[in-house]
Amino acid sequence: MGELFETVAAQPPQDKRRVRVIGIGTGDPGQLSGEAIAALTSVAYVIAADKGGGDPLLDVRRRLCERYGVDLVAVRDPERDRDDPADYPGVVRDWHAARVDAYADVLAECPGDAAFLVWGDPAFYDSTLRVVEDLAARLRLACDVIPGISAPQLLAARHRIVLHGIGQPILVTTGRRLADAVIAGHDNIVVMLDGTLACLELDPDGWQIWWGANLGSDDEVLVAGRLADVADDLLRAREAVKARAGWVMDTYLLRRVEARQVPSGA
């Protein structure tokens, strides 16, 4: 996106074919903004990855397209070669290139503007923008982005909390990097992409947690409390929602108990 390294205009040129990247929030169609609905209904079709096996995220996209009368082109997601952990960057690079090739084929065959629907917000832990950047460069397309409600925001809303103490910073990170964040002394940490409740490795008396799974879906579950008090609840809730929904995606806020801004209930 070299053109952005000077003062930029917000909107892409109107005469170019467009790829629109639309944040759809975390499952509840009520989370779509008016701008997102307008973008969705403006395109000729939506391109969506199909990871196979009744991909629940594909189902969400399909239901949105049906609701708004937009065609969906499902593209079988290329297999990642998981047998070569020694060359992980290379594996990701190849997988990324295979995705770009597959989507470029669709765009070559199907005329009109296209959209990608991104779970949550395209600005956080999502590869769609990197794929679309390559596509746009290769096919000389314009691209725009419509933000969506991300899981940490819905987590905060459901628990009715501000994510940080007054004037304090907030770190957003992954389960894999949680230990680094704790060592670095952060007091307010939002964890995304954690498949294994990495928080259970922390000092259970040192942290307050606000946790949510499958936020925005019918199977949404919330747990909050001192880690020492709710560790079993977390494990049970996570298993239960997985059994019920067939998938689980969780997000949580950790706050150091010693931190200055402990909510009044603590």
Added chain:
Amino acid sequence: MGELFETVAAQPPQDKRRVRVIGIGTGDPGQLSGEAIAALTSVAYVIAADKGGGDPLLDVRRRLCERYGVDLVAVRDPERDRDDPADYPGVVRDWHAARVDAYADVLAECPGDAAFLVWGDPAFYDSTLRVVEDLAARLRLACDVIPGISAPQLLAARHRIVLHGIGQPILVTTGRRLADAVIAGHDNIVVMLDGTLACLELDPDGWQIWWGANLGSDDEVLVAGRLADVADDLLRAREAVKARAGWVMDTYLLRRVEARQVPSGA
């Protein structure tokens, strides 16, 4: 919010009078979610602070209420005693208490559910939830929160970027704490509430910036580039938007130039 320190139900009881805290995004009415519009049109009235002097944020709220046919009750914001910096926490506490008193008076006089409209998302750098928590406890009200698009999300959308490198953490902080974040070694820093372009104190060759002012409004301006190249543009753009709109609110992402994930255009 002591009731949240165990497994909680997402929705407040249906029979209690409600205060609804609604994120409205950063100025463009198209950013409201369907859920936010439903919440706004469900209440008897909106309570909004009036900071005086043609408060532009009050105008935004007023326009939204007119658009959706909801009454707005403007409450003159209590003066903060700015003459006593030695007791800053005490000053904030008194100001907070005065706000709670003023809103409690409105709620006592005007029946029905009420809403507060929060600029951006109630989860980030906003005091509304703290005020509403006290109100809800005092008046035994239920409260719920609807998330909104925050300025960093719109910033990322407009620049068409992910806020962090692949799998990296992202720190959200204030202008006043930016220097701490840089010393702590963060590579991806989102700065909010910065009245003075604190980024211009940093090594201009060490950082890439993606900057936006008055995002979501007609006066939106974007600048991106290496700090050394765009420092003058930032100062000029900030002054220009302030002169045009009468106010300026800016947000930016800083990324260390040495960081692994430098966008392709750098």
